[in-house]
Amino acid sequence: MKSPLPVVCKLLSALLVIAGGLVIGCDFQPKQSEKINPAADSNAAAVLNQSASVAPGDDFAEVQKILLSSCMPCHNRQNLPVVIDRVKKASFKDIDGDTRLRILGELEELEQYMKDGMPISFTGKEEVHKFFNATPGEFYMMLEKGLMPPPWAPELMKQIEWPSYQKITIEKRLTLLKYAKPYTQKYLR
Numbered sequence: 001m002k003s004p005l006p007v008v009c010k011l012l013s014a015l016l017v018i019a020g021g022l023v024i025g026c027d028f029q030p031k032q033s034e035k036i037n038p039a040a041d042s043n044a045a046a047v048l049n050q051s052a053s054v055a056p057g058d059d060f061a062e063v064q065k066i067l068l069s070s071c072m073p074c075h076n077r078q079n080l081p082v083v084i085d086r087v088k089k090a091s092f093k094d095i096d097g098d099t100r101l102r103i104l105g106e107l108e109e110l111e112q113y114m115k116d117g118m119p120i121s122f123t124g125k126e127e128v129h130k131f132f133n134a135t136p137g138e139f140y141m142m143l144e145k146g147l148m149p150p151p152w153a154p155e156l157m158k159q160i161e162w163p164s165y166q167k168i169t170i171e172k173r174l175t176l177l178k179y180a181k182p183y184t185q186k187y188l189r
Contacts, residue, residue: 060125063179067122069166070149073157077121080111086160095152095159103152132180137187140180143173 067075073083087104094100114121119130131139142148149168157165168176181188 075122095155132183140184
């Protein structure tokens with residue numbers, strides 16, 4: 001039987017790299033003159049609308065809303081290729097000291113982990129809980145330490161004109177931490 005340790009180590013490495021960039025969200029609101037290309041956004045908008053269907057009263061409903069607006073441009077198998085394509089076409093050189101190529105590399109690494117079956121596409125409760133089980137305590141610790149989302153995320157979303165992206169406020173971060181804590185408690189020191 002193969003040890004899951006190498007896979008978990010790879011996942012943790014990728015998550016630290018990606019999460020290091022998604023810490024701060026952005027409140028980007030395009031100006032009237034900055035029209036977003038509807039054709040380019042059709043895939044992303046469809047995924048956003050599809051992912052937004054959350055059962056009322058479900059304890060996961062608020063968590064999903066936060067993930068949808070701030071994490072799922074990248075933590076969604078369908079959105080991530082669109083994000084990567086836009087980063088490739090973007091003209092910015094760096095964001096907060098991270099070059100466009102480095103950010104692109106982190107995003108492509110995240111995409112590869114998803115292709116390899118890692119549960120880091122947070123499109124539903126089941127997948128988030130699979131992530132909790134695959135990387136015990138990681139979701140909570142990355143949020144707590146401010147590594148998720150990475151610091152370059154808000155400016156990146158602005159540069160690629162990502163629709164509906166919202167900053168993770170302290171209140172939203174606390175909501176995510178409260179949700180993850182019971183699934184993480186035994187792994188916290």
